[in-house]
Amino acid sequence: DEIGACLITKTDINPFFVKMKEGATAASLAMNIDLSTYAGKIDGDHETQVQAVESCIASGAKGILITASDTKAIVPVLKKARDAGILVIALDTPLEPIDAADATFATDNFKAGQLIGEWAKAKLGDKAADAKIAMLDLTPSAPSVDVLRDQGFLDGFGVDIKDKNKIGDEDDKRIVGHDVTNGNEEGGRKAMENLLQRDSGINVVYTINEPAAAGAYEALKAFNMEKGVLIVSVDGGCPGVLNVKDGVIGATSQQYPVDMAYKGIEAIRAWADNGTKPENTKGLNFYDTGVNLVTDSPAEGVPSIGVDEGMSRCWG
Amino acid sequence: MTNTQNTPQPVLSGRGLVKRYGRVTALDHADFDLYPGEILAVIGDNGAGKSSLIKALSGAITLDEGEILLEGKPVSFSSPMDARDAGIETVYQTLALSPALSIADNMFMGRELRRPGFAGKFLKMLDHPGMQRIAREKLNELGLMTIQNINQAVETLSGGQRQGVAVARAAAFGSRVVIMDEPTAALGVKESRRVLELIQDVRSRGMPIVLISHNMPHVFEVADRIHIHRLGKRLCTIKPDDYSMSDAVAFMTGALEAPEAA
Amino acid sequence: MTNTQNTPQPVLSGRGLVKRYGRVTALDHADFDLYPGEILAVIGDNGAGKSSLIKALSGAITLDEGEILLEGKPVSFSSPMDARDAGIETVYQTLALSPALSIADNMFMGRELRRPGFAGKFLKMLDHPGMQRIAREKLNELGLMTIQNINQAVETLSGGQRQGVAVARAAAFGSRVVIMDEPTAALGVKESRRVLELIQDVRSRGMPIVLISHNMPHVFEVADRIHIHRLGKRLCTIKPDDYSMSDAVAFMTGALEAPEAA
Amino acid sequence: MSDENRTPRKKQDFEETLGRSDTNVASFAPKQRTFLQSAQHLLHGNPTMVPVIVLIMSIIIFGALAGPKFFSPFNLSLILQQVSVIGILAAAQSLVILTAGIDLSVGAIMVLISVIMGQLAVSLGVPSPLAVLIGFGCGALAGGMNGFLVTRIKLPPFIVTLGSWNIFFALNLWLSGAQSIRSQTLDEVAPLLKFFGESIAIGGARVTYGSILMLAIFAVLWFLLNHTAWGRHVYALGDDKESAELSGIRTNRTLISVYILAGLVCAIGGWASIGRVGSVSPQSFQEANLQSITAVVIGGISLFGGRGSIAGPLIGALIVGVFNSGLRMVGVDVLWQLFAIGWLTIIAVAIDQWIRKVSS
Amino acid sequence: MSDENRTPRKKQDFEETLGRSDTNVASFAPKQRTFLQSAQHLLHGNPTMVPVIVLIMSIIIFGALAGPKFFSPFNLSLILQQVSVIGILAAAQSLVILTAGIDLSVGAIMVLISVIMGQLAVSLGVPSPLAVLIGFGCGALAGGMNGFLVTRIKLPPFIVTLGSWNIFFALNLWLSGAQSIRSQTLDEVAPLLKFFGESIAIGGARVTYGSILMLAIFAVLWFLLNHTAWGRHVYALGDDKESAELSGIRTNRTLISVYILAGLVCAIGGWASIGRVGSVSPQSFQEANLQSITAVVIGGISLFGGRGSIAGPLIGALIVGVFNSGLRMVGVDVLWQLFAIGWLTIIAVAIDQWIRKVSS
Numbered sequence A: 001d002e003i004g005a006c007l008i009t010k011t012d013i014n015p016f017f018v019k020m021k022e023g024a025t026a027a028s029l030a031m032n033i034d035l036s037t038y039a040g041k042i043d044g045d046h047e048t049q050v051q052a053v054e055s056c057i058a059s060g061a062k063g064i065l066i067t068a069s070d071t072k073a074i075v076p077v078l079k080k081a082r083d084a085g086i087l088v089i090a091l092d093t094p095l096e097p098i099d100a101a102d103a104t105f106a107t108d109n110f111k112a113g114q115l116i117g118e119w120a121k122a123k124l125g126d127k128a129a130d131a132k133i134a135m136l137d138l139t140p141s142a143p144s145v146d147v148l149r150d151q152g153f154l155d156g157f158g159v160d161i162k163d164k165n166k167i168g169d170e171d172d173k174r175i176v177g178h179d180v181t182n183g184n185e186e187g188g189r190k191a192m193e194n195l196l197q198r199d200s201g202i203n204v205v206y207t208i209n210e211p212a213a214a215g216a217y218e219a220l221k222a223f224n225m226e227k228g229v230l231i232v233s234v235d236g237g238c239p240g241v242l243n244v245k246d247g248v249i250g251a252t253s254q255q256y257p258v259d260m261a262y263k264g265i266e267a268i269r270a271w272a273d274n275g276t277k278p279e280n281t282k283g284l285n286f287y288d289t290g291v292n293l294v295t296d297s298p299a300e301g302v303p304s305i306g307v308d309e310g311m312s313r314c315w316g
Numbered sequence B, C: 001m002t003n004t005q006n007t008p009q010p011v012l013s014g015r016g017l018v019k020r021y022g023r024v025t026a027l028d029h030a031d032f033d034l035y036p037g038e039i040l041a042v043i044g045d046n047g048a049g050k051s052s053l054i055k056a057l058s059g060a061i062t063l064d065e066g067e068i069l070l071e072g073k074p075v076s077f078s079s080p081m082d083a084r085d086a087g088i089e090t091v092y093q094t095l096a097l098s099p100a101l102s103i104a105d106n107m108f109m110g111r112e113l114r115r116p117g118f119a120g121k122f123l124k125m126l127d128h129p130g131m132q133r134i135a136r137e138k139l140n141e142l143g144l145m146t147i148q149n150i151n152q153a154v155e156t157l158s159g160g161q162r163q164g165v166a167v168a169r170a171a172a173f174g175s176r177v178v179i180m181d182e183p184t185a186a187l188g189v190k191e192s193r194r195v196l197e198l199i200q201d202v203r204s205r206g207m208p209i210v211l212i213s214h215n216m217p218h219v220f221e222v223a224d225r226i227h228i229h230r231l232g233k234r235l236c237t238i239k240p241d242d243y244s245m246s247d248a249v250a251f252m253t254g255a256l257e258a259p260e261a262a
Numbered sequence D, E: 001m002s003d004e005n006r007t008p009r010k011k012q013d014f015e016e017t018l019g020r021s022d023t024n025v026a027s028f029a030p031k032q033r034t035f036l037q038s039a040q041h042l043l044h045g046n047p048t049m050v051p052v053i054v055l056i057m058s059i060i061i062f063g064a065l066a067g068p069k070f071f072s073p074f075n076l077s078l079i080l081q082q083v084s085v086i087g088i089l090a091a092a093q094s095l096v097i098l099t100a101g102i103d104l105s106v107g108a109i110m111v112l113i114s115v116i117m118g119q120l121a122v123s124l125g126v127p128s129p130l131a132v133l134i135g136f137g138c139g140a141l142a143g144g145m146n147g148f149l150v151t152r153i154k155l156p157p158f159i160v161t162l163g164s165w166n167i168f169f170a171l172n173l174w175l176s177g178a179q180s181i182r183s184q185t186l187d188e189v190a191p192l193l194k195f196f197g198e199s200i201a202i203g204g205a206r207v208t209y210g211s212i213l214m215l216a217i218f219a220v221l222w223f224l225l226n227h228t229a230w231g232r233h234v235y236a237l238g239d240d241k242e243s244a245e246l247s248g249i250r251t252n253r254t255l256i257s258v259y260i261l262a263g264l265v266c267a268i269g270g271w272a273s274i275g276r277v278g279s280v281s282p283q284s285f286q287e288a289n290l291q292s293i294t295a296v297v298i299g300g301i302s303l304f305g306g307r308g309s310i311a312g313p314l315i316g317a318l319i320v321g322v323f324n325s326g327l328r329m330v331g332v333d334v335l336w337q338l339f340a341i342g343w344l345t346i347i348a349v350a351i352d353q354w355i356r357k358v359s360s
């Protein structure tokens, strides 16, 4: 019998969520689920997500998959959904508290950041001690992915990150500055240009995602500096992996949104059929859909996969 | 009208009024006097500064220099509201009506009536029916209007009808001085006549009136004194019985030297 | 002027013109005729539909019914531009000037002069100096203006001066008919006189003129025929030599029955 | 110069006949109308009916598409709940638009105030009622700042509120550190802040206090605008500021009071928004500005000021709510929802314009 | 009725003396002025100077704060590069604002066109020059749609472009699937699309073709607005549409041409934006609308239409660029950058207003 399910993503303009939606749609077809999809209009559009949850409750769905824009504020309305017997699964971004969802299928974003941080440190070797780092973050309002990746990277690179929940409170001299990119090429380029103006010796660039990395690369190219600078990023979308292949990005942490969506739909089917809830990965309080460092130039002590494997598992 | 013998105190006067707009000096040390119960016409070429003068007297513009005296006492109007509170009611050349609002709303703009009792006192609730009734009465009294609906928006009236509303408003509420800036400019023969009768009515209630007009026959018909404005100042004042229209026009346009006395 | 003998063909006429604004019928099967070389005055109460009539004749409003004939041939003006291209030039009651633009720009609005040669032909470049020169000439010719700077924005002029600019524009460019809707309403005595002279000038160049005015002495001074408009239609046309001002006013206001002939 | 009983001077002789002139009022026979024209005429007399009809039509259409679930009291009350915050903002926005202004900062003020209330009550331990009051004060202050810049410095409202939007947003992020305050924390420390999230059940419907608040705000504003002098002055100054000034209204004082009141209404909206989303969320309602403007214009208030009834924006907000909810229930893709809302805005206003035109 | 040589009828007798009337032009002695007033007067005569002075002042201030690096030809050319896309959009926006409208969809049109060009060239294999031309056509069409709704359906531009913004955004997402087209792919398949990203070195400066394009667009628009009849008509209709219509301008035709031209300029901006960001990025430039409006108003073009020089928005865009770059170089937190930009908008326009006022 057909059951209803909802997928609520942050926005519809980020390929990450577009792919997640495609994955969920495909899985729903296979598992005879009637999937409705919702998304905020812009990043941080929390109110629209609340309305989407309410619409799901009203429509009598069995399960909700959500990537929350505001991980704390979404909790009350999700509680209503759970009270109505709906299985709530957080995708990609854990809620606060994490047990506000029945299950969380996510990338460990902090770990994703750590991987690229460690890789960059290992690549630089001794020079890591006087590296000059540019941090290309997401938005001024710093949502949780933004914080986790940024702090993970710095932690992996060996910077004292102080408050783990706060961007920019570090006093490590190696950090040239933080700037925001809105997660797109234009923002990435402008932010890179501005940080380069502050210090033209930058040799490590952290970027929130691959479009921002592509923009940063364009800026470096225009400054004739694309050769000596390590760019690292997070996401693992196909254009991003191709950019690793082309040497635009040194390494990227690949996540698996399609898997998340697929597993989520599977869990909802199971919940509707026999009332079982999914279990967490051992030792974690969520189900880790995994993250892999993709690079063709592996560094010692940092596990990674090659570009070809990355390509075969990329999502967009 | 008795300013022939011992000159009484003017109701409203201005001394050395100056108003500049950028490079233009619209008022250049102009004087002005309005005596009790008289109709004072103000005439002058286009751009002579007549409108600026009455705008200064009614608080619509702030003067650069000069002082205004109301019954001998210096006053300073910082807004048209101040002048109105002092009993000076003005019909501006631009009429100052709110096109989207009804005739009744416009007539009572800024002096709305409230309901009696609780609703009016504490809720400050308006007395719409009362205002409509009075507005209708006032307009009928003037006989100026062929208006069917007092709740009609002013923008649906013809130019002449609008002028009628503005004149009626001033006539109905002025308590000390009524000033009219070209009140008949857009009016037809019949309507103009009504306005002139109205002006005489208002005067016969003892209120002095300032009338700006380019229509010499009208001016000479109703005015007790004529203030001739030229190049931003008062050139002279004359009495219509002492001079002909030709003389007035000659003074006003600079064709003849002005007589001595102001 | 020769419409006494074998009546010539009218330059411009209207037949059964109807224009409604919601519940108001501004024109109610109105007729209109303008003969070559005459000054035709149009008089009527406020709201009689005079402005609507000339707006219809000059393409500014679209008629609900009726037809307009230019030299006997039916025409349909869908915009003021069409009427202007047909040689009908109009001074509207609202003047239709662009306040922020200069006097010269306003005079040449919609018929700008281009530079000679390449710049004008291919780049469509305007001939600013040329337009300024001509505008200054035209205004001087009229003697209407005491304007210092032809590049002054129209909004810096007084109401009278603005009216002068609008009149000068129409007079300078009309080729077949000039229509003026209350051109002297805001003008002073001197300025009005200039406009009347101007109207006679234009007529003496052989161009017929339609003059809407509430000023009976002016109408009777310059008009060859008078079209009396009442309640949205033409009541009658009279010749100023055959009737007195009192008669005209009486017809117009409904105090007397109109004479037979239109 | 003559004495009081002087004989009047002579009129011009042509004016002597005026005594006999016709005093009838012109009247014309109405013309034949087509059905469409008659409908147009009828609605023209009651322009507020237009959004009401659009609302009813959209409810019917979505009901037909989405099935009976759409008509359930629960869903309808849910829509009311969902539009409550945008509705309150639309009320504030209407005030400003009636004065021929526009307020791009309503959403930013609202979120800022919810953050202020939350931070005061939670981080600083201020008693909740006081926190709410201070929040109201700050809302009025924020509105007052806009009003000051508009009236005293004489800047266009668009610019002022474009600037202050950035300013308020920055303050919001600074005060909140971009962190939400959790629902549980509020329950413990300051449940009063969540007051408007509570609801009463009426049949199958669940009407939140927030929805009732929205209706109450519209009712109060309707009274103020239509039955007090202040309301008439707001219309007059929106219609033509200079004329209003000349006809004796202290336009600047009225205008500044409008901005202060709008700020206060936004602050109330901020309180209601805490109840609505259940927590203090500095990232919420980023689209609220444009949605409130959309509701106002769909509700038939003219962007040029001075025209329209305050009831319109309420209906406008409901129309937007019905559309959003209906499109979601029908299962339209987000992308095409955007597309549909775009056309809704254009078409709703086009219908309104057509009605107002009356005859070509 | 008399013949052509009839004696003129009698004037009213009081008019007989007019022949002798004074023909002097009024002239008044100038009053004493304070230094501030003189400065105000001077600038009043040349209002375009105001933004220029603000620009120079902000360059000096940031130069002082950020050190000599700020003044380097390289940095200045970088700012020029960074503002090129917003500058082009501001040019399009200026056209619309001069007609007393506003175009909220400029950014959406620009991104949509860049996506169309990219998809045509890359996914469909259309030769690049053709893809660019089709893009131009679509830009003109999008602008034309706005213009049609504004002129024919007579909707306020704010509403039309608010609606069409959503529509174009939805189309953008639909066509692109939210996917960027990579720089490397463009290099292989359609390098022409990246043309405006190339640069020439002049001394230490690196001037991109995109920057030059922006300057060229402003130059062309300046010529059109000031030296063709079309330009005069645009000003006239922005000033007072009805008067412009009555004085014989086909206002609707002019207005629609303005929207089409604005759409075309946005399309050119779309092409330039591909060069600027290096790839076809459907997610970029979401803030572009408001930034373009900010540049236009800081540049001194009146939101009420008909007033201001097209040179202003160019300077306005540069001011915003200098501010953004300067604040970042000084190392101001992103949050306080928002705050500062908010105040910049308000203060820049306040200075402009003060200059234009001339004497209290």
Ligand SMILES: Nc1ncnc2c1ncn2[C@@H]1O[C@H](COP(=O)(O)OP(=O)(O)OP(=O)(O)O)[C@@H](O)[C@H]1O
Residues within 6 Å of the ligand: B021, B024, B025, B026, B044, B045, B046, B047, B048, B049, B050, B051, B052, B053, B093, C156, C157, C158, C159, C160, C161, C186, C188
């Ligand atoms: N707001 C203004 N800004 C600039 N100049 C102005 C303004 N108002 C009036 N002026 C100028 O001041 C002078 C006097 O104008 P005013 O309107 O007082 O003349 P007026 O005598 O009323 O003329 P009219 O008979 O044409 O109404 C004119 O030269 C006019 O151009």
Ligand SMILES: Nc1ncnc2c1ncn2[C@@H]1O[C@H](COP(=O)(O)OP(=O)(O)OP(=O)(O)O)[C@@H](O)[C@H]1O
Residues within 6 Å of the ligand: B156, B157, B158, B159, B160, B161, B186, B188, C021, C024, C025, C026, C044, C045, C046, C047, C048, C049, C050, C051, C052, C053, C093
């Ligand atoms: N745009 C409009 N909308 C609605 N009604 C209008 C409009 N224009 C004119 N009318 C109405 O049509 C009638 C005729 O108006 P019109 O302006 O033609 O009169 P008029 O003879 O020119 O009057 P006046 O001498 O006052 O200028 C009036 O009743 C007027 O209210």
Ligand SMILES: [Mg+2]
Residues within 6 Å of the ligand: B050, B051, B052, B093, B181, C159
């Ligand atoms: Mg005047």
Ligand SMILES: [Mg+2]
Residues within 6 Å of the ligand: B159, C050, C051, C052, C093, C181
């Ligand atoms: Mg008229």
